[in-house]
Amino acid sequence: MKSADEKDSFLPGPKYLHAAERLRRNVENGLWAPGTQLPVERELADTLSVSINTVRRAVGVLVAEGVIQRRQGAGTFVSPAVAPTGPAVTPGGRRLVGVLVPSTTYYYPRVVDGVQRVLRDAGVGVVLASSKYDLAVERDELQGMRDSGVQGLLLAPNLHLMADPQGYADGLRELPLPYVLMERRPPDPAPDDPTSYVGTDHHGGVCLALRHLRGLGHRRVGHLGRDHTGTSAFVAQGYDAAVSLLGLDPVGAAVARRDLWDAEGIAVYVRACAAEGVTAVFCHGDRDAAALVVEARRQGLSVPGDLAVVAYDDEVAEVGDVPLTAVSPPKSEVGATAAELLLRRMTEGDAALCRRVEILPRLIVRASCGAARAAGAR
Structure with a gap:
């Protein structure tokens, strides 16, 4: 006799496969975009009306298929839709931009909304990751985005947690792709520092x-x-x-x-x-x-x-x-303006001017x- 996790009373086949199919459809229908973090297991289990064990087995199926990625210490994410070689693109040929923020639950969701609005209108996809205010996670997520081949980066690094924040900001200039900081700026820059950023005044x-x-x-x-x-x-x-x-x-x-x-x-x-x-x-x-x-x-x-x-x-x-x-x-405006600057830098390359933007709150x-x-x- 099969356990409740193995059989559904009305649907043939193991229940975890049906849960995996529902999660797969969420990805295919765009409910969870490439790079998006999935809800926690308890939330998924409640949504699907299954046990946490069933959710884990369903996620395991999608991990094996490459639809979902597990990132140590960070969570479970929809895999970036990346071609094997060359610039990062979605299956439809769109470019991808990596967005790294400290949190996806407080303050930054509206920043990300602004980013996504501008990039969506430009036909550019988003790979979203959260550092969870952890420097090790931030390092790994940034490296993961680089490895995926994104063509630009929007970053809110945890400068306040670093022993040498200006050194880190200087080091970002060695990245082989354009980037713009959001709600962060170099703390002690040289007068000719070329870092572009958008933040709240x-x-x-x-x-x-x-x-x-x-x-x-x-x-x-x-x-x-x-x-x-x-x-x-x-x-x-x-x-x-x-x-x-x-x-x-x-x-x-x-x-x-x-x-x-x-x-x-x-x-x-x-x-x-x-x-x-x-x-x-x-x-x-x-x-x-x-x-x-x-x-x-x-x-x-x-x-x-x-x-x-x-x-x-x-x-x-x-x-x-x-x-x-x-x-x-102006969280949404910060994200939107940063995305606009990054698109310009992606288009103009080294000819793009450095821009430092501060937006007054209400x-x-x-x-x-x-x-x-x-x-x-x-």
């Missing part, structure tokens, strides 16, 4: 937030920030510059940055805001801002009545009892800043 975005709070009458604005992320240094510098530019008061312990904010740390921070007479906080990013709102209310402060809050990132800022006013980086005003109250009310 983080300094400008922070200034937008603090100018808005200043217009609402706030002079004592704290900063709850992060350390050692890809953008934390730029955001922190933007805060310091905006405080000076706008003539805001120094707030001592209410300027605090950590690698990770836990519940206890945020509770201590709220007490520091009260001690410093802080009436508003600029917070990097959304999730810490949401936790700050919860803790402030737990300590008896109303938001925005006693404490206005503005977040940075605008990923989940709308979720919660008090929707967060947020600086919204400020999305919601309930957490109390914008409806008159300026000077604080």
